[in-house]
Each structure stands twice: as C-alpha cells, then as structure tokens.
Amino acid sequence: MADFLSAYSIQRWLESCPQGYLVNTEYGHETGEEEPELLYSNEVIHEDAIRTTVQLVVGERCALAASSGLINAAPDEASKRFLATQTLDEARHVEVFTQRLYDLGVRKDELTDVINRYANPNLVKFAEILLEKVDKKDFIAGVVGQNIVLEGLAFSVFEMMHAMNADMNAKFAHTLSGTIADERRHVGFGENRIGSLIKTHPEKKSEVERMQKDMSYFMLATFADGFRNNETAAELDRIGEGRAHADFHGKDLGVMSPEEMEGLLADTVLKEFKVRLERVGIEYQTPSRP
C-alpha cells in the first residue's frame, strides 16, 4: 500500500498539477479566452449554459464537502495527505465553475438564488446519500461514493462536455480538461485504496453496494431531467446553427437527439462503474431507470 500511496504524494501533485497542467491558466483556461458570443446573445442557449454550470457547481460542492470530511476518517496519514490535495482540487473546481457563472453574467449578489433556482433536486439527493456516509465517518463507503461513483460520474460527464465544446468553446473546453485530469487521479486513488480495505472489511460490501445502487438511480434521474428538458439542440436547429460533430465513445454527438445522448451517457457511466467496482471487489448493482 505504501508504494501505491507514494504516487499520490503532495510533492507529486505539486509537480503534475499546479506546476504542470495548470501553469499559465486563469480560472482553468488560457488568459483572454472568452465564451462564444452566441452564449450571450441567445436567451435559450444562455439559460442552458447557466443551468448546466450550476449542476457542475453543485456536484463540486458535494465533492469538496466529502473529500474534506473524509480526511478525519482516513485510517492512515498518506491517505489524509492525498485527500488534502483532492480537497483543494475540488475547491478549485467550485471556484472555476462559479467563475464561469460570473462570466455568463450572473451577479455575485444573485449567485445563491441562481444556484437554488437551477440546482437539480435529484442531484441534491445524490449528494445527500454520499454526505450522510461522510458524516458518519464511514471511510470505505465515503471513498467508494466519492472517488468511484461521484468522480466516475464527473469524469464521463466532463469528457462528453469536453467533446461537445472542443471546437465550439475553447475557454470552457480548457476549463474542463484540467478538471478531467484531476478526476482521473481521484478515481485512481479510490480504486487503489478501496481494494485492500474491502478485502479486510468484507462485511461492508452489501452496504456499499446498496449505496451505489441508490446513488446511481438519482444520477440517472438527473440525466433524464437534464437531457429531456433541454432545448438547446432544438434552438440551434431553429436559428440554423450547426452542432459540433464530436465523437464520444464512437458516436457522433452532432446528430444525436437529446434522448439518445442521455442513453449514451448513462450507459457509459454505468459500464465504467461496473468495471471499476468489480476491480475493487464490489458487485455492481443495476439501478432502476427513472
């Protein structure tokens, strides 16, 4: 265990993250980059950008609360130190996505109202299941919920959004690419650390599996709300703006309906969960579909 944790030291994090892929960035993107004009000039697309960004802020706030809360529950010093870097990563994500809301024109004095108005209730329930485990200082369930389920979800969502924005919105794509690099590290820690703990605490498996099933249901419900009520694709068609022909797991996102995109994202995330959970000795539980 000591050898694997040495790959997650703060020294390594400093070299790869602040002194690596974040060098010369400002709020996660290159200095001077701006959102495309269409996001400011079209009401439907502008509101959708704000709604989407609010979900990112809500998810990252949950991750910040969970990773900081898990430090005191961690059974060893090296895990505490890794979680210290994850805490700062998550706070950075909160900051860069909050800054995107400001860039989109949200005033500082209306931030709380905007977040309350657009936060998806199913995403809030997803977060509550995880934070309940963290509050109980349940390290195993907390790390599975945080570093495998939540981070696995974030990883795929960010990858899909990155694919959609790479050609259309370099500013947002750059912001996302830094967060994806962070999430990859967090998922790696979760898989490596939990495998050995599950072996020594097999009695935790059923509880953790139930948590994964519950969290997965609310994740799917969040996707359903997000895609089925999304008007951006129809609005782009209406105003004659083409969508980006971006590849995501072998499919062209530019020709898919929102419902097809929802199905693709859900299948991608659930498949990832299954692979990762099996790797650490936890049996994946299929959630019901909303």
Add this chain to the structure above:
Amino acid sequence: MPVRAPEPSSGDIHDLEPQQFLEEVHSFEFWFQAVEGYLSGLTWGHRPDTPDEPLVPADRERLISVLCNYCVGETAALEGSSGLIAIAPNRLSKIFLSTQVADEGRHLEVFVRRLRDLGVADPEAEIERRASRSLLLFKRRLLELVASKDWEAAIFAQNVILESLEFVVFTSHAEDADPVTAEVLKAVIKDERRHIGFGENELGRRLADSPHSRARIAQIRKELDHLVLDTLEETSGNIGLDRSEHDRLGRVYLESVERLGLLR
C-alpha cells in the same frame, strides 16, 4: 438580454473594496500565484542541491523530537482545517480553507520526509512515541471545537492560536537550523502567515461586532494558553534555545493573540 460580467480587477489588491479584497485573497487563484513563487523548484520543501550536513548524534536526536512534534501540530492543523470546511459560513471561506488543507498536508509530508532523511525508519511510530502530551491535549481540544461546529472558537484555536504558535517556533528554529531544515521551515512559515491573516481577518470582524463572542473566545483562550506555553517550553528546550529566547517567544505568541483584543 444577458449581460457580461465586469472585467476582473488588476493592480494592487489592497486598493480593492473589502468584499472584493476577500474574493481575491481567499481564492484558489491567489493561493496558486503565491505558492508558485516560493515552492517552484523545491523537492520535499527544499532545493534538491542544498547540502544535508551530518548532525552530531545529540543534535540529531533533538531534531527528531522537534520534527515529531511539528508533525503532531501539522496533523492537528490538517484535521482541524478540513473539518472546518463543513462549518464555514460561506463559499469563500470554504475555498480558502481548502488551500489551507493542502498547505497543512504538504507541511506534514515535508516534515515526515525530513524524519526519513534523518534515518527514522517508521516516522508514524516515532511521532506517536515522542509526541508532547500538552500538544496532544491541544489537538484533542481543537478537534472537539471543530466537531461541535463552533466556527468562531474553532477558527480561533486553529488559525490564531495554533498557527501563531507554529509561526513563532518555526521562525526562531529556522534561524539556527541545519540548511535543509531551515529551507523547509522558511517555506512553511510563508504559508502560516497566510493562515494567520485569514484567522485574524475572519475573527476580527466578528469580534468587533459582538462583545458576547469576545468574552466567550477569551475564555477559550484562557483554557488553551497553558497548553500552548507548555508546548513552547518543551519545544524550545529541544531546539536548544536559551531561557531569554524562550521567554521572548512566549511574549511574541501572547502579543499575536492579543492583537485581536483578547487580553488575558
């Protein structure tokens, strides 16, 4: 129609309005710029080519005891600051505290690394063996305050008392330490300065408006001062400070706490 956000400000941050000043100094971006300046090129807290001079056995033993107790203090600070994120009253404080969590984790890591460099095979066991009783009591009390979700008392214990103690001890120790330990301490001190600033600012604004809070915090100070002064005495002995220097450190610590108007 949507409007664009105003352009971010530039220039001296001290010219900013109070709220905007807090937005700047409590941000990840501010931390990022700050640590880039003084951590760049360091490995485990020091320049890789700094000569690691061999110590005579008695000095090495004393340094190991001192570093073990620094690790206890930094673990308290890591667990305290991470616990404080959950009860922080606003987003800016949460983000600042997350930068502090990473700082404290780094401090713990560089001190543990220094112990290994000095030949300590199992630093965790050595820390447990050499931990000062008064520092462990302080840590327990700090974590009780955090667990009770008492923001003012916990931020006082963590970012004023503990950070001030570390600041005065590390500053004094860095003056006479071996070159590697001195470099490690100097970078840590720069972080501590930021943490104390946050504590004084956050608490100062609250205490100015609330005589009740001031009396309550003064009571907590009374409870914690003797633990801090006991720790200071023990550590001063291990660092090899003479009596007058030890007394001076005690006064510096007391003055830094009294800056908040909390007289004994």
